Amino acid sequence: MLSTLDTATNPLKGVRVLTLALNLPGPAAVMRLKAMGAKCTKLEPLAAAGKHTADPMGIYKPAAYQEMHQGLKVLQAELKSERGQAALHKQLAQTDVLITSFRPSALVKLGLTWRALHKRYPALCMVSIVGALGERAEEAGHDLTYQAEAGLVNGLDVPASLYADMSGALFATEAVLQALLLRQRPGRSQGKGVFHEVALSQASAFVALPRTWGLTTSTGEVGGAHAGYKVYPCKNGRVAVAALEPHFAQRLCEAAGLAQQAALQMHKRTTHQGIAQFLATQTRAQLDKLASSKDIPLHTLPR
Template sequence: MTDLAQPLSGVRVADFSRVLTGPFATMLLGDLGADVIKVEPPGGDDTRGWGPPFQYGHGQVGEGGRESSYFLSVNRNKRSIILDLKAAEGLAAARRIVEGSDILVENFRPGTLERLGLGWDALHAEFPRLIYATITGFGLTGPYRDRAGYDVIAQGMGGMMSYNGDLGGPPLRVGVAVADVFSGALITQAILAALYQREKTGVGVRVDVNLLESVISLGSSQVGRYLATGEVPAPIGNDHRSIVPYGTVRCGDGFVNIAVGNDALWRRFCGALNLTELGTEARFATNEGRVEHREELDVLMLGALSDFTRQEVMDRLDVAGVPCGPVNDLAEVFADPHVQARGVAVTVPHPTLGETTVTSPPWRFGGEALPVRRAPPTPGQHTAEILAELAGTSDDT
């Protein structure tokens, strides 16, 4: 393992977050080489109980303990310590962890850590180099400041559910917690920028993101369309509002996603699939015309594509250089030879499960994959180890 594969080696993170947004962010920091100390309450992170499904040790129900797949998905490359912050001893240990840390990450409701003496103002005065990262549902100011934040609430309030789904259908939540995950990615970016800034100033800063504004930001072109025109976007299924054809098309035996992003690709698309007449029609010659005549084109394409299997469509479009891909379920994703060649699924030893499989960190540094150094921890797995480090009786590991 080279230094490139551990760019945050030597950086310590005091992780007071739980559930998804904060744990996703601290997992990314751990992937980058930081020593992430996950501070859990006596009952553990809530997501340890979010199941089924659970993974059981030794392959048998009830043997060797169990872990929820939800927890396992966002907690690799961390150490766990159990602390009761309502008890003087637990709070004192938490302060010692913070004292030795570069970054604190938390996603409590505003005011919670302040009441424990672990708020930004108190800690910044005592540890001026500390970077303090806060994730909330709605921000640190405003009428909704004290509301609890959950992904589905943010997706609804941020407009995303209004333009997601099928034309004429009900509001639809995106099938993964995008508000949580995107907020976690955004706070990670802010933390890394704050680390860089600290190198120049010597002083840490508080950074914060919230789920609502993250969802609004994620709306990108949908939000831009509204701000530019006042037009409220409606659901349009898998199609694209400004590019045609772009999205999911039905073949004789399944579905393929296509991305015909310009007029040259359109001509190649038609040539590859024997759509000569469509390719020569003036009303479809430009993207603007195809958007205007979207419904007519969909009907004509559907009839033509029904003559081909999914694989035939992809083979023909690949040869023509037209971007395309199958609509895979997750079994197909992880059976894909490219996904396997990239090592996206990594099996690691686990203290109670024997082993578990997690996804790999999503970056390469200098062409080198970042390692999964630690399996997601069991509750308090490293409590004794970390307390010994705090007492100065063992080397930092």
């Protein structure tokens, strides 16, 4: 598992997290919380006969499910039954933060509204992951629809990653940290649980801000208008060039054999053409060596 967290410090050691969230945003958030030292438990619906889990991710991508749930205590219960409710509340009685990903109407049916939980467990914090805020929280949606709404879907191509889900996971992680900090803040509400609602549409809109600002459109500085920030073909593959700052642009232009003033004209067609012609003659190995020797930010890729 890739992580930049310093798990040795365990900032969330002693914090108990219970998650009912399925699929991707919730489990990905819990993966981050566990890496910070939280003791995490997941309560899933009962698995169908012959199945290991009822979580959709565990069914259509077991490897992803296994990575997100590594070292996680996973229990199963039917929350609509008395026995399932008893199992749930046994866990809630010893939980600091509850994470859910149900629609508000489903929380009502399960007796898991914030008002009901806060009354029964005053110190419990809750993070509810929804598709959108307010009345739209009942709308059906998925990562792709939230990305489309945020302007991140181009043509008929599916986006390269699940940006709404993964940014939603980070929003949920942030919400947990906020709730815990607010719970311990001195004042009238010290020791009282805090509720946060996280919307995937909101997370997707945040990720889309560079595009909203015009940075990543075709005329934007990092959308292809700047000759030093593009993906070009090379002799045996492709190269992602990120020579945006003037000193990087200068080194790139020098390597390409362009006139000195080219680094000051990175938006001109001739500069684009000159860099493209140079890169087309270079192999990936040559470009990797160039990046190292001349300190130029680039990364080579296969075709």
